[in-house]
Amino acid sequence: MIEETADVLIAGGAVVGSSVAAHLAALGYRGRIVVVEPDPTFARAATALSASGIRRQFSNPLNVAISAYGLAQIRARGLAFHENGYLHLAASAAGEAELRRRHATQAAGGAEVALLDPAALRTRFPSLATADLRLGALGLSGEGWFDNMGLLAAYRAEARAGGVATVRDAVAGLALRGGRVVGATLAGGGRIACGVFVDAAGGRGADLAAMAGLALPVERRKRTVFAFAAAAPPRESLPLTIDPSGVWFRPEGARFIAGGAPDPDPEVAPDDFEPRHEEWETLVWPALAARVPAFEALKLTGVWAGHYDMNTLDANAVVGPHPEVANFHFANGFSGHGLQQAPAIGRGLAELIATGAYRTLDLSPLGYARIAAGRPFTEAAVI
Ligand SMILES: Cc1cc2nc3c(=O)[nH]c(=O)nc-3n(C[C@H](O)[C@H](O)[C@H](O)COP(=O)(O)OP(=O)(O)OC[C@H]3O[C@@H](n4cnc5c(N)ncnc54)[C@H](O)[C@@H]3O)c2cc1C
Known part of the structure; x- marks a missing residue:
């Protein structure tokens, strides 16, 4: 039975937990760091099941800045990166206005995004049907898809090299005393006291x-x-394209992957990873075939399902301490964009834990205070 003590106990050792651990180690944090993770294969972690994209095209300026550090980390580690861009398409006046609004925010945050009218879209991407479109927003640099498991492996290796311990188990309960978390009980029966x-x-x-x-x-x-x-297949190299219907697709080697957000979109059980096969006929394929005539003839080659950790208040991450249980830190609610955010969130939380304040990027707008107040800090560009 495990009986030990951690100055910092991190529950979950996928990309976010490992990034926090690696950044703590990189800061020279001297306390004992323990990561509790039940599955060393990460088979059901969103990290492994994600579409592995990174973009600068967010509606919220903080998320534009957060991705900048994700990009820097991908580049610094030389991870495989297909910098094909993201292409958001708008077919309505409201959709066009929204893309223009976001574009101003993104440009102010240093993101290189071009607004393309239908003629420009046709020239650049001849395989797209553009008759119904009003505007496209294309990331010219710093956007695309990358090696998700490479990023995870890098953070795990850096954490290990920095002395971080990993325990193969699951947190099954938390003990509180005087408004603080004092320890965790593990599914395997052990206990870890924590600061x-x-x-x-x-x-x-x-x-x-x-x-x-x-x-x-x-x-x-x-x-x-x-x-x-x-x-x-289309001859041109396509970006990750988000159709006005919300359905997205991108190249994956010589093939493609695609998906969409179902409606209704209920919460699912933690062990329900059965793909919703019917979405192919009802949601995804009709949108693909309408947007890319070349996709009328295609063959399904695979399917998988993963879980978004969706923040139902504002589709944005919740990061940092709880106002009352002040040593409980959230790193949750990434709502489909947490892989690219893991570097900046890990760095920020590590700074907060090691030094008492955010040093490089102020993540306090993502804090729990807004949740308690029911005051959204919205991310509108959710894919
Ligand atoms: C289909 C899909 C596509 C996506 N596409 C993108 C994308 O293109 N770009 C992007 O940035 N993001 C994308 N995401 C989101 C992104 O994958 C997640 O936001 C990110 O991986 C979250 O990382 P995480 O470490 O918080 O969670 P996870 O990767 O889910 O890891 C959580 C870990 O916690 C462990 N755990 C669970 N319970 C316990 C417990 N009780 N005790 C200890 N450990 C526990 C699990 O075993 C797991 O390893 C996508 C997600 C999905 C599902």
Whole structure:
């Protein structure tokens, strides 16, 4: 039975938990750091099941800045990066106005995004049907998809080299005393006393918060991803394209992957990873075939499902300490964009824990105070 003590106990060792651990180690934090992670294969972690994209095209300026550090980390580690851009398409006046608004925010944050009218879209991407479109927003640099497991492996290796310990187990309960988390009980029966607790449990983040009596408006939402091969694929190199319907697609080697957000979009059980096969017919394929005529003839080659940890208040991450249980730190609610945010969130939380303040980028707008007040800090560009 494990009986030990951690100055910092991190529940969840996928990309967010490992980034916090690696950044603490990089800061020279001297306390003992323990990561509790039940599954060393990460088979069901969103980190492994994600579409692995990074973009600067957010509506919220803080998220534009957060991705900048993600990009820097991908480049610094020389991870495989397909810098094809993201292409957001608008077909309505409201959609166009929204893209223009976001564009101003993104430009102010240093993101290189071009607004393309239908004629420019046709020239650049001849395989797209553009008759119904009003505008496209294309990231010219710093956007695309990268090696998700490479980033995770890098953070794990850096944490290990920095003396971080990993325990293969799951946090099953939290003990509180005097308004602080004093320790965790593990599913395997052990116990770890702790000075600081970090909730990096992805889709199970709200379950862990509940163990400390804390309410977190984060739900597991199933996202099904379809892989396909086109009989006559488009000749141009396509970006990750977001259709006005919300359906997205991108190249994956010689093939493609695609998905969409179902409606209704209920919370699912933690162990429900069964793909929603019917979404191919009802949601994804009709949008693909309408947007890319070459996708009328294609063959499905694979399918998987993962969980978004969706923040139902404002589709944005919840980061930092709880105002009352002040040594309980959230790193939750990434709402489909947490892979690219893991570097900046890990760096920020590490700074806060090691030095008492955010040093490089102020993440306090993502704090729990807004949740308690029911005051959204919205991210509108959710894919
Ligand atoms: C289909 C899909 C596509 C996506 N596409 C993108 C994208 O293109 N770009 C992007 O940036 N993001 C994307 N995301 C979101 C991104 O993958 C996640 O936001 C990110 O991986 C979250 O990382 P995490 O470490 O918080 O959670 P996870 O990767 O889910 O890891 C949580 C970890 O916690 C562990 N855990 C669970 N319970 C416990 C417990 N009780 N005790 C200890 N450990 C526990 C789990 O085993 C797991 O390893 C996508 C997600 C999905 C599902």
